[in-house]
Amino acid sequence: MTWLAWRQSRAQITIAVAAVLVVAVVAFASGRADTSVRLWLSVLVVVLPGLLGVFWGAPLVAGELESGSFRLAWTQDVSRLRWLALRLAVSGLAAMAVAGLASWLVTWWARPLDRARLDQFGSFDSRDIVPAGYAAFAFALGVLLGILLRRTVPAMAATLVVFTPTRLAFHLLARPYLLPPVTEALPLNPSTTGYGSSGFLPLVPAPSLQPAAPGLPDAWITSITIVNGKGGALTSTELASACPDIGRGRGSGGPASSSGHVQVPQSVVNATHDCVARIAATYHEAVTYQPASRYWPLQWYELGLFLAAALLLAAASAWRVGKIG
């Protein structure tokens, strides 16, 4: 039976492994110093698990249901549950291996550039072991959606539509809290605190004081806020009453430089400095972050959670397959 599962997935596994190796050869041949190659390789590792879910997971059972070959497979002496378990095991482990291989090669290739950058959390989900967990999850998700929808193409689309937001939501809402973040209080430094706001239109927040990020190499800073001794955040009303003139007179210091930056007049710089110094009497800078040493615990934690989710999805698939008919 393992032979059959392998025989049915052999071609796609061979193609995927070959494609990963070709990309690796091209990447290594082009040298290990090009940051745009680094970006493309990272994108590849991020996208690959989703592709495995769409092209391997979704058609695994949906294809059999659509073509009618399940009537051949499920009327032999092997129960359909055992049949599903072996197909899930062979293709699922292959999906993990392909994503893991790609991630390992890219991690190896990008090591010099990653070290120079000191931003290991910036490439967290395209390095080391988590991509294998994403692949297992995407694959199991595709299989389950294929069983529920019973049609290959809608199941492929649904896999993409469900997997992408799930991954994004996990990244934004869960990963920062997998381990309780460290909070550190620093005095507000008037020399390195600016005023303004940043964001994408139309979601640009109101301007506020912007303290500089502290020097925490390779750490993952999740938030920087200005709070008082009781933990209350600095409100815009308090800021306006402490510094009525802040934010006025901007951009009048001269023409924009070639890079688009505008030199702020010295008087405005001084006013901001004084304002921050006044606020620093009662407020301080609170930095929330995951220290650099948490990289590997978080990798293992996230891998474990995605693998557990994949197992739950596989169990749901087994349950649904038993119900068909």
Added chain:
Amino acid sequence: MDNAIEANALGKRHGRRWALADCTLTVPAGQVVGLVGPNGAGKTTLLELAVGLLRPTTGTITVRQRAGFVAQGAPVYAGLSVADHLRMGQALSTRWEAGLARRLVDAACLDPRQRAGRLSGGQRAHLALALAVAKRPGLLVLDEPTANLDPLARREFLDSVARAVSAAAESTTVLFSSHLVADLERTCGYLIVLAGGQVRLAGPVDALLAGSAHCQSLDDLVVSYLREVPR
């Protein structure tokens, strides 16, 4: 006489439609049993209930023998070769006669290296039959195996079924469906007529013909029963 299949008040609902309703029947063991009825009569539903692909909505069905099954349209794996299919049959079977499988495939002139996706409808039916027969089932279930076959391929296929059954050491029950009575007349000793999801007529072919004075052939007999079914 033992029964291969016993169905009691069997019913199966697909959505809102009852494909089979309150169906009670027995299939005698060791015989070639024809299941005939118009399209939509519930033949496929009954056979898929028998081989465990479907589960009853109401009632029970008991199958006393290990079943080999050729589904409607003889589905196979398009990407796998004929030889791969035989190896698959072996891998999925607790009892497999590799020599018999090879002989059946040879007799049908199938190239072992040929991909199943390139076989004709008749060749595919022969491959599916070889897979079902080589596992040495006590009950061979064939769902419309001759549909989509030309008259010559149909004749060859039915002969091949008859040979496969007679070659078996112990008695094999064959249950096969068709909407063509002519297919059944040549091979069947027992007939079940299904229409509107219920059994309309069942019995040994000889007895059925003897008991009906005005019917010359099995065809006449079946049609006369089907005419009574409210459309």
